[in-house]
């Protein structure tokens with residue numbers, strides 16, 4: 001569509017700019033808040049320009065231990081583990097199950113497909129009480145297993161891989177069979193390399209998904225040693241006997257936002273590379 | 281190198297679709313057999329059963345006298361060339377050629393020499409390090425053939441390998457496949473629905489229709505003596521003219537046509553055997569409906585009183601005729617193919 005109408009161009013740009021502002025303004029506020037001293041934010045008027053205390057605030061977040069909140073490094077470590085295990089676990093399970101569903105004719109295949117499909121309708125939030133019960137009965141509260149396994153079991157990634165595998169011509173599998181590759185060899189030598197781009201994309205999405213988990217970790221962890229960053233930041237704000245230290249909280253928020261940003265920036269190069277190189 | 285024996289083979293797909301209704305065929309060592317037939321007649325199905333990519337519902341297939349019904353494709357020691365090439369997109373040409381050999385545990389030195397040999401034979405040496413997507417269609421086709429050749433299999437199986445190429449390239453590759461097959465003397469089964477390809481490539485032609493074999497023979501035999509109405513209509517372009525015997529008798533009298541077998545009620549004549557001018561045989565009078573100049577020859581569509589369908593005649597060069605002209609058409613007696621519409625078969 002090529003149009004040359006200045007009014008429309010201005011209008012579309014205004015809409016887009018409004019969108020950017022809506023998304024970016026809270027982030028900007030967090031950034032500004034993280035750069036002020038302890039008094040600036042409690043005085044009632046929110047400063048709109050950055051101050052000079054960013055480094056001090058960040059150092060305070062990184063070093064200080066506060067009551068009811070685990071040390072920052074520990075929480076970051078827990079969040080990282082959780083995100084990584086969820087990412088790897090989901091990708092591993094979903095690519096294998098998609099492989100089974102697309103390439104094998106076994107009894108109960110249709111049933112398996114539908115069971116997986118149904119889990120799409122049941123994310124953790126929907127089945128949270130039964131899931132909690134199961135995890136508690138298995139003695140998985142306060143453990144990485146309890147934090148991650150219920151979130152690994154879901155079907156979105158399976159569907160993505162299934163869709164992708166179905167676009168790969170059958171002849172490729174047949175050529176591999178004639179070439180003496182059994183199912184596992186075919187999976188390793190042909191499907192995996194061809195799925196590179198999809199795996200990279202899923203890594204980004206799933207890492208952020210795992211990193212951002214709030215509700216589930218809140219439920220299954222009582223031991224501060226298993227607190228994650230998202231919980232920790234919330235707990236920092238929930239002090240009862242004093243004003244929350246917004247400058248410190250916002251500094252922690254900024255730090256918590258860094259890994260997803262780094263992942264996107266880093267993986268984006270892989271994406272582009274993958275997109276340029278893939279072809280069937 | 282090996283013979284392939286197909287005995288009483290049937291294929292019923294899921295949902296009770298019978299694709300092959302019992303086929304017997306013996307393919308000799310080093311022979312190039314072409315399976316030809318209209319779309320959906322079961323050519324690919326038969327080929328894929330030989331390859332081991334489809335199960336055999338009934339009957340046996342033996343390669344080198346060993347029944348292979350329950351063997352995996354890899355254990356049958358055949359190589360297949362697919363219509364869409366099916367090259368591994370993420371591997372270089374060299375890796376594509378090597379993959380099958382590596383899986384068989386061929387020693388490195390042997391792999392290298394075989395790949396080099398195949399690359400030289402197919403003139404794909406300059407592309408060995410490229411990915412398939414960096415090749416043209418014809419080059420990909422060569423790589424696909426290379427992948428088959430390096431394996432030095434007992435048999436090559438081709439499923440319409442040239443149908444994704446343009447006409448000119450198709451012609452070149454056809455010649456090349458013929459040359460390679462002569463040189464390597466590997467038993468080959470070649471599926472196509474292009475009759476020109478079938479006629480030029482085949483040592484033996486197998487014409488299939490509706491899951492059955494209609495005729496097996498040398499291409500010239502099949503052309504000269506089609507065994508059924510189906511083959512008569514399928515092989516040859518433009519197709520054979522089929523004229524009801526009654527109509528013919530009404531025009532030229534029954535005396536000339538008395539020696540035909542009793543069942544005969546349809547007479548076939550190849551367009552290139554019809555002539556104008558004097559000579560042996562009998563003569564019909566036709567009106568020219570349409571003239572199609574096809575380069576070196578012309579196709580005349582003629583209307584003859586009493587015969588419903590237009591007759592097609594092939595004449596060399598550009599005959600000095602215009603549409604609407606009335607011409608005598610001579611049919612030599614030895615150019616007549618008698619058929620029976622009831623059985624669909626040739627009667628003599």
Ligand SMILES: Nc1ncnc2c1ncn2[C@@H]1O[C@H](COP(=O)(O)OP(=O)(O)OP(=O)(O)O)[C@@H](O)[C@H]1O
Nearest residue numbers: 293294297299318319320321322323324325326473
């Ligand atoms: N997987 C399948 N399941 C059910 N029916 C099938 C299957 N594959 C093929 N058929 C049917 O079997 C018949 C033969 O198919 P086949 O692919 O062998 O035809 P073909 O001669 O190769 O045709 P073409 O020239 O179009 O490739 C067709 O009627 C087809 O519909």
Ligand SMILES: [Mg+2]
Nearest residue numbers: 323324325439
């Ligand atoms: Mg086919």
